[in-house]
Amino acid sequence: MNIPFTAQLINMCAALLLLIAFAMLSQRRILSLINLFALQGLILSFSTAVVAYTTSQHHLYTSAALTLLLKVIVLPLILHRLIRKLNIKWDVETMFNIPTIMLIGLALVVFAFNLAAPISQMAGTVTKSTLGIAMASVLLSFLMMITRSKAVPQVVGFLAMENGLFFAATSATYGMPLVVELGIALDVLVGMFILGIFFFQIRVAFDSLDLKHMEKLKED
Template sequence: MDLQTASQINDFLAAFVLLGAFGMLTQKRIYSLIHLFAWQGFFLSVNIAIVAYAAGRHHLYISSILTLSLKVILLPYILHTLVVKLKIRKEAETLVNIPATMLIGIALVIFSYYLTAPVTELSRLITRSTIAVALATVMIGLLMMITRKHAVTQIIGFLAMENGLFFAATSATYGMPLVVELGVALDILIAAFIFGIFFFHIHTTFDSLDVEQMTRLKEGD
């Protein structure tokens, strides 16, 4: 596979990662959200593997396997089990309506291209054109966390952000040093453990996972 083809496949898969992000932004049903999240992780991990092959960076294979096992298999499985156990079907209303969040999402993509322009210009890597897409994925994850008022959706937004960060590390620098990537993956695992506990706590205390009910700690009187 020559670099030209690798670069094109990379762009193509990046488009799917971004599409996954937008899909999550519009999706209201929890099961579909988890599936979309798993697909996004899948495209990301294939993408990382291709970069690893084309650029000959073997440590990226580990990063790809980490993404595959964590983001595609383990985390969606945990989320799925929790959702089944807590009997959640559909999430509550979003804070901003969906067409509006889509428009904000598009604005964020343009903003990301603008922001990363100097980095892209300096880079000589085959993946340089996807740095902006990676930042956009992070931003859209952030947007999802802000606009959704359901604990599970917020967590999926958080994990989608992490996907974007792994993607950014791959496209800007062919991945962070291995010790750092492993550490980040460990942190995500601990976070998964914590939000699992949290879902139960919130569910037993508030009788639903709707974060909107958590308004007791308002400022003032």
């Protein structure tokens, strides 16, 4: 095996991202979920910086710094504040039992790896082999959003999905143009604020953050 050391480092980060995606999927507590999300952001930022160093693409340094600022510091802080204000630190109910979810997750990973194999053969980047992992983490975050009934874990799942997309962009094409990235970062931040306000509205309306209540269209 003769992969350069930096590529090995990126592969390692990719593996850790997948590990965290699974940890999030199996996590019962909201507080740990947010900490895991911050850790995911940290690894993402580190791997982006390594890609920037390897390929001397300077705009990637900016996106690494942006990731660090936004996803490791600002968003977890907002989320921590939110759950403190909403007073919801306790266990999260999942729709299925966790081993079933993990098994579905495993099937998703196999699917994503197979899907990414022909694409990554065409890509000419150093990080082409991590594309499968990036797709897997997008799908896993999606699965997390589907299997949670409470609002906050769904939002964490959404943010984690954005992390996965970012990683996919980095590994397939060395990142999107800076303007697009700035736009997405702003979108996520604003989305977070709006969702934060929504949480309070949902709780006022239904006395709970369980989104099952929103499935009914008519009052009984």
